[in-house]
Amino acid sequence: MGFFLLIKATTFMISTLMFTFVPFTRSVPFVVFHGISDKCSNKGVKQFTERLTKWSGIQGHCIEIGDGAWDSWTMPLLDQTEIACEKVKSMSELSDGYNLIGLSQGSLIARGVIEFCDGGPPVKNLITLAGIHAGIASIPFCGSTIICLLLDDLIKSEIYSTYVQEHLAPSGYIKIPTDIPAYLKGCSFLPKVNNEIKNTRNSTYKERFASLENLVLIMVS
Numbered sequence: 001m002g003f004f005l006l007i008k009a010t011t012f013m014i015s016t017l018m019f020t021f022v023p024f025t026r027s028v029p030f031v032v033f034h035g036i037s038d039k040c041s042n043k044g045v046k047q048f049t050e051r052l053t054k055w056s057g058i059q060g061h062c063i064e065i066g067d068g069a070w071d072s073w074t075m076p077l078l079d080q081t082e083i084a085c086e087k088v089k090s091m092s093e094l095s096d097g098y099n100l101i102g103l104s105q106g107s108l109i110a111r112g113v114i115e116f117c118d119g120g121p122p123v124k125n126l127i128t129l130a131g132i133h134a135g136i137a138s139i140p141f142c143g144s145t146i147i148c149l150l151l152d153d154l155i156k157s158e159i160y161s162t163y164v165q166e167h168l169a170p171s172g173y174i175k176i177p178t179d180i181p182a183y184l185k186g187c188s189f190l191p192k193v194n195n196e197i198k199n200t201r202n203s204t205y206k207e208r209f210a211s212l213e214n215l216v217l218i219m220v221s
């Protein structure tokens with residue numbers, strides 16, 4: 001759990017900075033995508049969204065994907081992105097454009113929505129905190145609960161196998177530096193969102209990402 005607590009604590013601290021430095025266009029609503037193991041109803045994300053709303057005077061929404069914590073671990077990121085896409089499309093208050101804020105794994109969902117969501121409302125600004133844009137080299141330590149042990153077993157089998165890719169969300173952004181060919185071939189999300197596969201690069205993804213008015217990527221150590 002240390003990994004997640006660290007991220008939560010850090011994003012919380014950084015949120016204070018955001019209130020000071022990042023100018024939002026008035027009246028543009030915002031959407032938050034939370035990180036792994038989290039859910040919109042959890043205190044941290046709720047406070048984060050509420051504080052941003054209070055500061056900006058603009059309605060913000062934390063968008064939940066599936067049931068939150070469990071699906072954040074087990075639902076492939078492409079599926080999560082698709083659900084997020086349908087949700088933003090169904091929210092009429094976003095139709096003139098909105099700002100996106102991604103926390104940790106939610107940063108990838110945010111970028112997926114920007115790049116893949118055909119017919120979605122325009123995203124004006126993207127801010128990510130602890131975004132995993134270049135992937136991670138191993139699975140973060142989950143803990144010793146039964147779920148974590150099961151996940152560890154899954155990981156040990158084979159990270160780029162279809163089975164793991166379909167059942168473990170973080171496998172979609174595991175980029176093992178010593179095995180890039182396997183990553184490009186088997187990893188279902190990051191190579192696509194980063195346009196990394198030579199023959200299938202999609203200029204539409206690039207155009208959509210480049211059309212952002214502002215991009216703010218906040219790194220944590």
Ligand SMILES: *[C@@H]1O[C@H](CO)[C@@H](O)[C@H](O)[C@H]1NC(C)=O
Nearest residue numbers: 115116117118202203204205
């Ligand atoms: C690129 O992505 C767009 C948007 O999803 C899609 O309409 C188009 O068919 C894709 N192009 C290629 C060459 O795959």
